[in-house]
Every structure is written in C-alpha cells, then in structure tokens.
Amino acid sequence: xxxxxxxSTGRHQEQAAGEQTAAANSGALEFQSPxxxxxxxxxxxxxxxxxxxxxxxxxxxSPPPRRPWWRKLLE
Amino acid sequence: xxxxxxxxCTEAQSTAAAESPLLPAELSALYDAYSRAxxxxxxxxxxxxxxxxxxxxxxxLKALRHLDQFRAEASARTxxxxxxxxxxxxxxxxxxxxxxxxxxxxxxxxxIPGGDSPLRILETKxxxxxxxxxxxxxxxxxxxxxxxxxxxxxxxxEAGALTGQSADAVRGxxxxxxxxxxxxxxxxE
Numbered sequence: 001x002x003x004x005x006x007x008s009t010g011r012h013q014e015q016a017a018g019e020q021t022a023a024a025n026s027g028a029l030e031f032q033s034p035x036x037x038x039x040x041x042x043x044x045x046x047x048x049x050x051x052x053x054x055x056x057x058x059x060x061x062s063p064p065p066r067r068p069w070w071r072k073l074l075e
Numbered sequence: 076x077x078x079x080x081x082x083x084c085t086e087a088q089s090t091a092a093a094e095s096p097l098l099p100a101e102l103s104a105l106y107d108a109y110s111r112a113x114x115x116x117x118x119x120x121x122x123x124x125x126x127x128x129x130x131x132x133x134x135x136l137k138a139l140r141h142l143d144q145f146r147a148e149a150s151a152r153t154x155x156x157x158x159x160x161x162x163x164x165x166x167x168x169x170x171x172x173x174x175x176x177x178x179x180x181x182x183x184x185x186x187i188p189g190g191d192s193p194l195r196i197l198e199t200k201x202x203x204x205x206x207x208x209x210x211x212x213x214x215x216x217x218x219x220x221x222x223x224x225x226x227x228x229x230x231x232x233e234a235g236a237l238t239g240q241s242a243d244a245v246r247g248x249x250x251x252x253x254x255x256x257x258x259x260x261x262x263x264e
Contacts (some may be wrong), residue, residue, distance in 0.1 A: 010087065029196040034256040037194050038225035041206050042115040047131070048124075051114070054132050056098055059139065 102139045105151060110135070112152070116222050120163045120215075130166060134159045150227075153233050154157050160219065160237060167215065187188055194260060209260040217252035220245060 031037040098106055113134055118127035137158050145154055196202060210218045216238070223234040224245070231242040231249075238245070 024187065029199065031194040031196070034194065034221055034253050034260070036224040037196075037206065037260075039227070040110065041119075041203060042225065044076065045111070045115050045203070047110045047114045048128055049133075051110065051131050052098060053126055054128075055102070055106070055135055058136055059099060059102075060107065062136075072078070 110157050118165055119210055134162055205263040208263045209256050212259040221252050
C-alpha cells in the first residue's frame with residue numbers, strides 16, 4: 001500500500017521481472033526500495049533470548065507498583 | 076482501559092506463538108508480538124546490539140509499569156513504538172551530545188549523492204553492517220522515518236504521529252531519505 005513501485009507500466013514490470021530473474025540466477029538479491037531492504041534485514045534479525053530472561057529477572061526483583069493514594073479512599 | 080489492553084493482548088496472542096513463558100501473561104503476549112519490531116528499531120537506530128538489547132529490555136519493562144496509561148484509541152504497536160522512540164532518543168542523545176557536532180539535516184542530506192535505482196545485493200554476508208553504515212550516515216530523523224515506514228503495519232499517518240509531523244511531511248522527507256540511503260548504501264560496497 002505504502003510501497004511506491006517505480007515500475008508502473010507493463011513494459012517496466014516485464015523489465016523488473018527480468019532483472020529480478022537475472023538477479024536470482026546470479027545469486028544476488030534486489031530490492032526496489034530501502035524499506036524493502038530493511039524489511040528483509042528485520043526478518044533476518046533474531047531477538048536475543050537473553051532479553052526475555054533479563055526482563056523476567058527484572059520483574060521478579062522489582063517491587064510491586066505503588067497504588068495511587070486516591071485509590072485507597074475508594075476502597 | 077484494562078479491557079482495551081486485554082483486547083490488544085488477545086490480538087497479540089493470536090498473532091504470536093508463546094515464546095516467552097517466563098514473563099507475566101500481560102507482558103508475554105505483547106513481547107511475543109512486538110519484541111522483534113522494537114528490537115530491530117533499537118538495533119538500527121542505535122547501531123549497537125548491546126544497547127539495543129538494553130533498550131528492548133527497558134522498553135518492555137516501562138510498558139509493563141505503565142500498562143494503566145495505555146489508551147484505548149492507540150494500538151499496542153504504536154504505543155510501544157512511542158516508548159521505544161523516546162527511550163532510544165534519550166540513549167542516543169546522551170552519547171551524541173558529547174561526541175557529534177550538530178549539522179542542519181537539510182544541508183547535510185543535500186550533499187549526499189542520491190541514488191534511485193533498485194538496491195542490488197551480491198553478497199549477503201555483511202549486509203547488516205552495510206545497512207547500518209548507510210543508516211548511520213543519515214540524519215537521525217530520516218533514519219527513524221525509514222525504520223518506521225519499513226514496518227508495513229504502520230501507516231504514514233501513524234509514522235507522522237510518532238514523529239510529530241503530518242503524513243505529507245513524512246512523504247516529503249521519505250523521498251529525500253530514500254535517495255540519500257541508496258547513495259550511502261552504494262558507497263558501502
């Protein structure tokens with residue numbers, strides 16, 4: 001939807017398809033925009049499992065959140 | 076409010092497998108659904124994997140502590156992005172204020188030779204490093220915009236709301252950011 005395709009005409013689409021095929025045959029990757037490249041990069045980037053472990057530890061060690069003073073009045 | 080967060084969590088649960096059973100239920104669903112997006116934003120915005128780990132940890136901890144501030148009209152994704160952007164900007168500015176001279180973004184970006192042909196990658200081995208070097212060459216605002224709009228779930232309007240500008244302003248800046256990124260990326264070969 002957001003993606004702006006440079007190759008809007010049929011001839012250009014054929015040209016793009018041809019380039020992608022050539023690129024694929026040569027083992028190369030081709031991206032039409034930086035966003036496309038970043039999406040590929042994001043998909044290849046794994047979240048280190050260490051973060052979830054650290055989060056769990058931080059939550060266990062942190063005190064429970066303080067209740068607002070006014071909430072006591074309502075109870 | 077609580078019900079909206081429960082709904083967000085339910086939506087998140089439906090799109091993500093349970094990967095973090097160690098976390099409390101209300102955070103686990105959010106983490107499973109959005110940790111990749113938040114970690115990637117932090118990684119490429121800060122340019123350092125250790126800082127990105129710390130930032131992702133801090134963002135989700137803040138989110139858990141401020142679940143009651145989550146507003147029904149916001150999506151969980153944009154809410155987490157907002158926390159992440161503020162956090163990463165603070166982390167970055169602390170270092171950059173000490174080490175980098177400020178320059179006008181527009182002047183800077185005009186000096187970068189643009190590129191508008193498709194980005195062709197022959198070697199994927201060091202692709203992450205090349206992307207990082209190209210992003211590092213962009214002004215922070217352009218880098219952030221590119222990272223936000225690369226998330227297909229975010230509209231230009233949402234990216235604009237997250238960065239305090241209109242969708243039209245986002246479009247205009249993205250045009251320049253794309254050209255500058257392509258030019259910088261070509262130089263990394």
